[in-house]
Amino acid sequence: MSSTESPHLRAVPVVPPSRPSRVADGEQLRTVTLPGVELTVRSRPPARTGLPPALYVHGLGGSSQNWSALMEALAGTVDGEALDLPGFGDTPPPQDDDYSITGYARVVIRHLDASGRGPVHLVGNSMGGAIATRVAAVRPDLVRTLTLVSPALPELRPQRTALPTGLLAVPGIVSWFAKATRDWSPERRTRELLALTYGDPARVTPEAFALAVEEYERRLELPYFWDVMARSARGIVDAYTLGGQHSLWRQAERVLAPTLLVYGMRDQLVSYRMARRASAAFRDSRLLTLLESGHIAMMEDPGAVARAFRELLADTATTTGRSAPPRG
Template sequence: MPEPIALWPGKRESFAGRSIFVRRDRPPDSFTGDAAQRDRAVYVHGLGGASTNWTDLMGALCADVAGEAPDLPGFGQSPPPDDGAYGLDAQAAVVTDLVEAGGRPVHLLGNSMGGAVAVRVAASSPHLVRSLTLLSPALPDLWPRLIPYQMTGALIPFLGPAVYARMQSRPPEVRLQDTLNTTYFDPSTAHAQRISEALEAERERENHGHAHTATLESLRSLVAEYVRRGAHSLWRQAARVHCPTLLVFGFNDRFVNPLIARRAARTFPRNRVVMMPETGHLPMMEHPVRVSRLVRPFLLEHSGGGRDRRAGRRR
């Protein structure tokens, strides 16, 4: 197993009055082209995640695309939103502002809840998205699955939040191991350095009074999306995503039912579906090299040729 790269540096940035933490990659030392000519790629993490979830995939692709990974409001190192809005619409607005600020359309990648956010952005602002890559996207699916049902139990008034708070009061080492057990097909493959970084982040969460609120309110919003109807529902929006779409599902995902790949294949107008064996909910973390081999040719196939394409120009 190769040694993992260092976490990408980042800083607080403001977009349309919202402050978020954004990590940006840089091309490798061996890169000989004009770094400014790389297509842009924006990576959106899932519920309870952070921009660091994309470190290895960003590293694998940084010679081809300029990666930007935000911490959504209230997650990672981003502060909570001033208005307390953690819904999918608010998260999509943050990502849209980030993309618009860069002045060029992007390759948009999302995992889990971040996949749902990415669908909303691509459907609502098609001129901003060159291609869409969804890894285990949290698209509405009402088939019963144990772990999602346990998560939604945290939303039961009075009892749910109390149970959730008690779970979060366990030692960070125990919480992290539970996360690995539920999101990886084989938790033993996680590199010691990544475990150490995740443990440090888990301990840091204890100093953020908003961390529980961010998770619970985002979960509440995601559950609401599962029963949303009308033109703004996620599946209806998916049908309006006309940019090329790569859908990657883990065959052993315990959160997102891989069987929804069939519906996704019927719904996204221009799609390619890949099922990854022996893979859990976080393909880009569990198998970054395998995922990069899927994503790189897809991005290059739909490359925009650098900075001459402006985000404000509709295709």
Template sequence: MSTVPDTRPPVTQVPLSDAALPPVDMSIPPWPGADETSGGVRLHVRRTPGPADAEATAVYVHGLGGSATNWTDLAGQLSGYVPGVAIDLPGFGRSEPPEGFDYSMPAHADVVARFVRGLGVGPVHLFGNSMGGAISVLLAARHPELVRTLTLISPAMPDLRPAFSRMSDPRLPLAFLPLVGPRVRQRLAKEHVDQRVLRLLRLCFAEPDRIPQSRKDEAAREAEEREAMAWANPALAGSTLGLFRTWLAPRSRSLWTLAPTIEVPTLVVWGTEDKLVTVRKAPRTARLLPRGRLLVLPRTGHVAQMERPGTVARAVLGMWEEVAAGRW
């Protein structure tokens, strides 16, 4: 049987910057947080200080079940170059959702766009992980004037063949399904918080044993805090369903169709050991983005910004340097 050769152009790799960065210190606590209103939207945000003369601000958007604390280490690495604003999406972290919020991906993207516009800092360096990556794709496609550069870390691009076989606990795929998911999550929630946190870390990290105890303790405290929030479970269930609906959207509204319309410089980062969003989608994602480049990290899972913050920071700075030099 003959095969048709792949004539698509190769994905250009991103250079890693030689810029000075502080040593990665995963023992630092999360950046201070507060509720802020911007563009008529009220969210809980964690701000990272940066140079007063920085040309732009970084905005960080977490994934499904995550929060602004997912960006602690990467934001710290980049704080010598840009100030940062890590947001808790509606219903996640400490952001109480507005009444009637529908948790669709367009609704989340609209909230982030309104918040960013209200900041009044010009186009931003936008970062998105997992579901936050899908939200960032929607935002960049619909509001290009708000985005200076885009960094997508394991973005949740449509995939109707997820690799559930790679998950260590067979119950986890069921927990994300619309009908049976709530019952499965209720059973999982009855387990001790340390067990739940360990399961989550094993799902998201390639090398969970290397996570410092301080980060595990933070995750446990955050899980216990969310248990007291009445909106936490509806937000998780609604956003899961909203993400699935985005995957099933007609071709005209698919993220795969929107990606080629994004003209801003884009860095795509993926871990080879990602159990949630397969690395098989990485080359296609980068190729479809007109100014996309790809960084694939070995021994890395779903949250490269948490597992390899130093390397991701150097890749981001490499992108910014290439853009400034007119080579991206």
């Protein structure tokens, strides 16, 4: 049963957030009207004209803000945009009530088709990595290269530390958790989240922690916050159970784009042991393993991810005979 068919999850209101997320210096937010959704897009003007386009797709519970550091690091290499997927960040829930990986992939494809920016260097993290994999498999014409940071691809034996996140998909768990933690302060919620996603939460500066608390407070004000989390988690679980041509691993084998795989050795949500299987599945892949990073390496070590990304683009340009992009 798809995530949109679950009788245990009530319909969520399709309303925009009353308070927008923070925009870092040099960034811009705009709204793109697509069939069934008002999509928020975060961008940073490129350092120079003529740079190739890139698109960043966040994971479960994330937003386009997750890419701010990497977008800044790559401002001299690509013309980057980051999406707020439907129900996350500043984008309201989808009107078609579809929170599946396929549903999110359709939104990404609609945006690329409407914007005419493709083919792009497509970058995804966690759930966004699964979405990006599906996009690259079904629409290879839209993807120049693929970069996946801790992609949420099916694991037969997930880590024990990942099980609580998986339980979000179980009917009733999210509402129970919301009630059980209603007395938690935003600071405590943020610390728990950072402990789960960062390899070393001590690397988060006090300023970054304060901004994370502010964003968590903003999200908790959204009437659809918990429902979207539950439905999207269900969408991931549903994607894990699909077989045949719709299997994410089968689709990974179909990806033609040169692929960079990034895994953190301290990832508590996606095991770094999956790097071997992913390297075998993606036919033209490179692997970056970061010893100190957890689940969101693009936030923890954006410099290392940016260097590997530039190497991917340089290798791809050499292979295809195109001139290499600038290394700024």
